[in-house]
Amino acid sequence: MFRTALRNVLAHKARLLMTVLAVTLGVAFVCGTLVFAESSSAAHRAAAxxxxxxxxxxxxxxxxxxxxxxxxxxxxxxxxxxxxxxxxxxxxxxxxxVDGSATLNAADGSPLRGGKAWANLAGAYVPGEDGTDERYPLVAGRAPAHADELVVDRGSAAAGHLRVGDVVTLATDGPVLKKRLVGIVDTRDSRVTAGGTLALFDTATAQRLFSSPGHFTSIxxxxxxxxxxxxxxxxxxxxxxxxxxxxxxxxxxxxxxxxxxxxxTRGYQKMPKIFAGAALFIGSFLIVNTFTMLVSRRTREIALLRAIGATRRQVVRSVLWEAALVGLAASAAGFVLGLGVASALPGLLSTSQDPLPQGPLVIGARPVVAALGVGVGVTVLAAWLPSRRAAKVAPIEALRSAEQPPTPAASRARGIVGLVLLLAGAGLLVSLTGAKDASEANLQNAMSGCALLVAAMIALAPLLAGPVIRLGGRLPGRLGVGGRLARENALRDPRRTAATASVLMVSTALVAGLAVIGNSTGQALDRQAADGLSADYVIEARTSMAALDPAAPKRVADVPGVRTAAAVADSTLFTGGSVRSISGVDPATLHQVMKLDFTSGSADRIGPGRIAVSDTVAREQGLRTGSAVKARIGPGQDFKDYTVVGVYRDNPLAQDVLGARAEVQHDSFRPGTVQRLLVRTDGAVSEATAARLRTATGNSPLVQVKDREELVAEAGGTVSELLTLMYGLLAIGAVISLLGIVNTLAMSVAERTREIGVLRAIGMDRAGVRRMIRVEAVTVAAFGTLLGLAGGMFGAWAVGSLAGGAMTRYTLAPPWGTLALLALLSLVTGALAAAVPARRAAALSPLEAVGQT
Known part of the structure; x- marks a missing residue:
C-alpha cells in the first residue's frame, strides 16, 4: 500500500501541485506569523x-x-x-x-525617531589609554573633544541624513542645544541597532548634562x-x-x-501571536477543505481498490501515507516561504513615523513544530476523515457514482451541532452587552464567543448554502443558460460550496468585525478628544519623563495672538494598589482651555490636598465627592490624605486625576517642571501660528505642537495603527482565500470534466463555459461574504459593548464604505479565482472530455 500511495502521489501531477500548494500556503501563513511574532518581540526587547x-x-x-x-x-x-x-x-x-537620553533633529529639522524616546541614548565618549573608546569604534571623523561637539551612530546618521561637519539640533531635557557633528561611530548596543539613536559627547559635557561635573552615572x-x-x-x-x-x-x-x-513588550508579543492563532485556523481549514474534496473525488478509485481485495484499513492507510508524503514535502516548502513572509512583514507594516524595530529572524521551536503540525498533522487528519467515510462505502455502490451525498441523519446531526454552537457563542456574546469594562475575563469571554460563532457558521454553512443562494438566484439567471447552470452547480453539492466559501467567510468576518470596532472606537475617541478641549493648541513633551524648557511658557505666552497659555504638570499618583496619571492645573484658567463635564462637585475647589477624579477612577475605587483617599504623588513621598472635590466624565486631556499644579510640581518625578501647555488664541488655527509656537519652543525635538485636528486624529492613532497591522496580516489571509478558491474550483472543474464535455457537445461555446465557471465562483464568494459580514457585524456589536463600558461616547458606527469595499473585493476575489479554472474548462475538447472516466 505504501507503493500504491507513492504511485498515487506521482501519477496526477496537476492534482499533486494544487494539493501541495494548498498545504504550502497554510504552513507559510502559520510559520510566517509565528516567526514574525517572535522576531518582532525579540527586536522590541533588544531595543529596550x-x-x-x-x-x-x-x-x-x-x-x-x-x-x-x-x-x-x-x-x-x-x-x-x-x-x-x-x-x-x-x-x-x-x-x-555617563548615560542619559537625547533626541536629535534630522537634517530637515524633523525629530529623528522621536517616537522612540526610550531608545534615544546619549552618553560620554570615554577614551582609554590609546585615545579611543572600545565600545564605540569610529567609522568617520574624530572623537568629541569640546563642549560644542558630538558624534552619532552610523544608523542615526544615515536615517537623519547627517554628515560630519553638520550642525545638529538636539535636546536632552528642556532647552534646545546645537552641536557640530565631528564623528560617526559604530555600536553593538542592541537598543540602538534595533531602532534607537545614540549621541555621544566629551566626558565633561556629558557629566554636566546627565550627572554633575566630575561624576559618572555608573562604573x-x-x-x-x-x-x-x-x-x-x-x-x-x-x-x-x-x-x-x-x-x-x-x-x-x-x-x-x-x-x-x-x-x-508584552503587548508586542501578544498581538502577533493572537493572529498566529487565526493563521493556524485559516491555514488548517484550507488544508482540510482541499483533502476532503480530493478524497471525495477519489471515491471511485478507492472503490476499485476495495473491489480487487484491499481491506478498509489498507485503503485508509494508503491515503494516509499519501497525505504524509505530500504534507512533509509541503511543510518544508511552506516553512521556507514563511521565512520570506516574516522577513517582508516588518517593512510592509512599518510607517515612516513609527518603524518597527529591525532585527534578525528568530526561529524557535514553535514555528518548526507548527510547520510539521500543520503540514503533516493537519494534512493526515484531513485525509483520514474522508478516507474512512469513502472506505465504508460498498465497492459496487461507489463504482456507480463518484458522489456520495450526506445522509439525512448526518445532515440533522450537523444542524444540531451548528445550532448548539451558535446558541452558545451568541449567548456568550450577548451576555457581554451589559459589561462595564474591558477586563481580562470579559475579553476572554468575547474571544471564546467569537470562536464559537465562527465554528457555528462553518458547521451550518452547508445547510445555509441552498436557502441563501436560492434567495439571490434570480441574479445569475439573468446571465442566460450559463448563469442558471452556475447556480445549479453551486446548489448541487452544498458541502463543496460551503467548503469553498468558508475560508473567505472567516477572513471577511474577521476584517468586518475589526473594521466596525475600529471605526466605532476611533469615532468615540475623536468625540471625546474634541468635546474635552477648548484650547486651540497643545504643546507637550514627547515623553512623560521629559519636561518643557522652563522659559517656554513665558515665550509662548508672548507669541502674538495667544490669549491663554495654561501650564500643566503631569505626574503619577499612587493610591492603594493602583497607579494613576495626575494633571496639575490652575483652576483659575482651567475652564478657558479644557471642557470638563462634572457629574458632581467642581474644579474650582481643587487645591493642596484636594483632587478631582474621573468617572473611571471613581467607579473602580468607589469614590465620590467628599471621599477621602490616601495617595502620594511621584516617588519618595509619604502617603497623605486627599479629599475628592469633584468627579468628571473621562477626558483624555485631564487624564485620571486633577490636582493643584504647585503641589504636583513639588512632589513629581521632575520637581518644578511642566509637561504641557494648553494654548488658546484670538484667531483661527493656522500653520503660521503653529510655526510661531514651534519657534517659541526652540524647535525642540522633544516638543510637539498639535492643533485640535491633530489631537483628535492622535486620539484614534493607536486604534488606527492596530487596525493597520491587523489588516496587513489579514491581507495574507485574503491571499490564502483567493488561492483556496482557485484550488477548489480547479478540482471542481476536474470532477466535472465529462459534464463540461457534454455541454460543449450540445452547443455551449467556450465563452459560455468560462461564464458559467466565473458566475459559479462569484456566487460562492457572495455566499461566503454575506455570512462573513453578518457574523462579523454581530460579533462587533456584542464585543463593542466592552468599549462602550469604558468610553461613554462609544456608539456602534459601522464603516459602510469600508464594508461595501470589502464586499466588492470579495466578489472580485471570486472572479479572479475563477480565471484559471474557467480557461482550463473552456479548453477541454468535447470528445475527449466525454470519453474520460
Missing part, C-alpha cells in the same frame, strides 16, 4: 535592553538621604573611585559611563579569569561609601532588566 555580557559588577550611586538635594555630594562616582576600583585584585577592567567592572565573584563583590563593597554607592552583579541586572523588558 542593555547588554550585560562580560560585566561582573556595576557600581551606581544611591539615592541621597531624605531632605538632601541631589548633587555632587550625593554621587560618589568620580575619577578617584575609578582608580581605586581599577587597583583592586581580580578587576580586569574598569569602564566609567562597569570586568573580572579577571578565575576570580571568585563573591570575593570580588566583597572587595568592591569595602572601597565604596556605603551611603553613597552600591554594586550590583551583571547577572542580577540582566534578570531585573528581563522582567522590566517583558512588561514593556
Amino acid at each position: 535592553s542593555k547588554n550585560f555580557a562580560g560585566i561582573a559588577l556595576t557600581v551606581t550611586p544611591k539615592e541621597p538621604p531624605p531632605g538632601e538635594a541631589t548633587g555632587s555630594g550625593g554621587n560618589a562616582l568620580d575619577a578617584p573611585l575609578v582608580r581605586k576600583l581599577a587597583a583592586l585584585p581580580g578587576v580586569a577592567g574598569v569602564r566609567p559611563s 562597569d567592572l570586568t573580572a579577571a579569569h578565575g576570580t571568585d565573584p563573591v570575593a570580588l563583590s566583597t572587595e568592591v563593597d569595602a572601597v565604596l561609601p556605603a551611603d553613597r554607592a552600591q554594586a550590583t552583579s551583571g547577572a542580577a541586572q540582566a534578570a531585573q532588566q528581563a522582567t522590566n523588558v517583558d512588561l514593556m
Whole structure:
C-alpha cells in the first residue's frame, strides 16, 4: 500500500501541485506569523535592553538621604573611585559611563525617531589609554573633544541624513542645544541597532548634562579569569561609601532588566501571536477543505481498490501515507516561504513615523513544530476523515457514482451541532452587552464567543448554502443558460460550496468585525478628544519623563495672538494598589482651555490636598465627592490624605486625576517642571501660528505642537495603527482565500470534466463555459461574504459593548464604505479565482472530455 500511495502521489501531477500548494500556503501563513511574532518581540526587547555580557559588577550611586538635594555630594562616582576600583585584585577592567537620553533633529529639522524616546541614548565618549573608546569604534571623523561637539551612530546618521561637519539640533531635557557633528561611530548596543539613536559627547559635557561635573552615572567592572565573584563583590563593597554607592552583579541586572523588558513588550508579543492563532485556523481549514474534496473525488478509485481485495484499513492507510508524503514535502516548502513572509512583514507594516524595530529572524521551536503540525498533522487528519467515510462505502455502490451525498441523519446531526454552537457563542456574546469594562475575563469571554460563532457558521454553512443562494438566484439567471447552470452547480453539492466559501467567510468576518470596532472606537475617541478641549493648541513633551524648557511658557505666552497659555504638570499618583496619571492645573484658567463635564462637585475647589477624579477612577475605587483617599504623588513621598472635590466624565486631556499644579510640581518625578501647555488664541488655527509656537519652543525635538485636528486624529492613532497591522496580516489571509478558491474550483472543474464535455457537445461555446465557471465562483464568494459580514457585524456589536463600558461616547458606527469595499473585493476575489479554472474548462475538447472516466 505504501507503493500504491507513492504511485498515487506521482501519477496526477496537476492534482499533486494544487494539493501541495494548498498545504504550502497554510504552513507559510502559520510559520510566517509565528516567526514574525517572535522576531518582532525579540527586536522590541533588544531595543529596550542593555547588554550585560562580560560585566561582573556595576557600581551606581544611591539615592541621597531624605531632605538632601541631589548633587555632587550625593554621587560618589568620580575619577578617584575609578582608580581605586581599577587597583583592586581580580578587576580586569574598569569602564566609567555617563548615560542619559537625547533626541536629535534630522537634517530637515524633523525629530529623528522621536517616537522612540526610550531608545534615544546619549552618553560620554570615554577614551582609554590609546585615545579611543572600545565600545564605540569610529567609522568617520574624530572623537568629541569640546563642549560644542558630538558624534552619532552610523544608523542615526544615515536615517537623519547627517554628515560630519553638520550642525545638529538636539535636546536632552528642556532647552534646545546645537552641536557640530565631528564623528560617526559604530555600536553593538542592541537598543540602538534595533531602532534607537545614540549621541555621544566629551566626558565633561556629558557629566554636566546627565550627572554633575566630575561624576559618572555608573562604573562597569570586568573580572579577571578565575576570580571568585563573591570575593570580588566583597572587595568592591569595602572601597565604596556605603551611603553613597552600591554594586550590583551583571547577572542580577540582566534578570531585573528581563522582567522590566517583558512588561514593556508584552503587548508586542501578544498581538502577533493572537493572529498566529487565526493563521493556524485559516491555514488548517484550507488544508482540510482541499483533502476532503480530493478524497471525495477519489471515491471511485478507492472503490476499485476495495473491489480487487484491499481491506478498509489498507485503503485508509494508503491515503494516509499519501497525505504524509505530500504534507512533509509541503511543510518544508511552506516553512521556507514563511521565512520570506516574516522577513517582508516588518517593512510592509512599518510607517515612516513609527518603524518597527529591525532585527534578525528568530526561529524557535514553535514555528518548526507548527510547520510539521500543520503540514503533516493537519494534512493526515484531513485525509483520514474522508478516507474512512469513502472506505465504508460498498465497492459496487461507489463504482456507480463518484458522489456520495450526506445522509439525512448526518445532515440533522450537523444542524444540531451548528445550532448548539451558535446558541452558545451568541449567548456568550450577548451576555457581554451589559459589561462595564474591558477586563481580562470579559475579553476572554468575547474571544471564546467569537470562536464559537465562527465554528457555528462553518458547521451550518452547508445547510445555509441552498436557502441563501436560492434567495439571490434570480441574479445569475439573468446571465442566460450559463448563469442558471452556475447556480445549479453551486446548489448541487452544498458541502463543496460551503467548503469553498468558508475560508473567505472567516477572513471577511474577521476584517468586518475589526473594521466596525475600529471605526466605532476611533469615532468615540475623536468625540471625546474634541468635546474635552477648548484650547486651540497643545504643546507637550514627547515623553512623560521629559519636561518643557522652563522659559517656554513665558515665550509662548508672548507669541502674538495667544490669549491663554495654561501650564500643566503631569505626574503619577499612587493610591492603594493602583497607579494613576495626575494633571496639575490652575483652576483659575482651567475652564478657558479644557471642557470638563462634572457629574458632581467642581474644579474650582481643587487645591493642596484636594483632587478631582474621573468617572473611571471613581467607579473602580468607589469614590465620590467628599471621599477621602490616601495617595502620594511621584516617588519618595509619604502617603497623605486627599479629599475628592469633584468627579468628571473621562477626558483624555485631564487624564485620571486633577490636582493643584504647585503641589504636583513639588512632589513629581521632575520637581518644578511642566509637561504641557494648553494654548488658546484670538484667531483661527493656522500653520503660521503653529510655526510661531514651534519657534517659541526652540524647535525642540522633544516638543510637539498639535492643533485640535491633530489631537483628535492622535486620539484614534493607536486604534488606527492596530487596525493597520491587523489588516496587513489579514491581507495574507485574503491571499490564502483567493488561492483556496482557485484550488477548489480547479478540482471542481476536474470532477466535472465529462459534464463540461457534454455541454460543449450540445452547443455551449467556450465563452459560455468560462461564464458559467466565473458566475459559479462569484456566487460562492457572495455566499461566503454575506455570512462573513453578518457574523462579523454581530460579533462587533456584542464585543463593542466592552468599549462602550469604558468610553461613554462609544456608539456602534459601522464603516459602510469600508464594508461595501470589502464586499466588492470579495466578489472580485471570486472572479479572479475563477480565471484559471474557467480557461482550463473552456479548453477541454468535447470528445475527449466525454470519453474520460
